[in-house]
Amino acid sequence: MDSRVHTEGMPRDEVIRFVKDEALQGDQIAANMWMRSITSPVQLTTYYLGYREVRAVYDEARKTLGPKFDLMAFMDGMMRLGPVAARHYRQIP
Numbered sequence: 001m002d003s004r005v006h007t008e009g010m011p012r013d014e015v016i017r018f019v020k021d022e023a024l025q026g027d028q029i030a031a032n033m034w035m036r037s038i039t040s041p042v043q044l045t046t047y048y049l050g051y052r053e054v055r056a057v058y059d060e061a062r063k064t065l066g067p068k069f070d071l072m073a074f075m076d077g078m079m080r081l082g083p084v085a086a087r088h089y090r091q092i093p
Helices: 001-005 012-022 028-041 044-067 069-079 086-091
Strands: none
Touching: 001 028, 001 044, 012 028, 044 069, 044 086, 069 086
């Protein structure tokens, strides 16, 4: 939706319709999506890129540790570090 707003000129009423009819969200969420789209258009993209980075760390850990991989230990290690760049998660012992 963000890319359509900024590259194709998707108007506010179409954003509202899309969010309500396609994403099945309410009026307030739809209005918020429009405002977010025009004030911080890369927000959703950064979520996706962050997911990809964390997923890469997860995949590396699973591959490296094999059957010794412990999801709870992996997640606990990430939570202990808090909101840091994904490269720091690779430093977890």
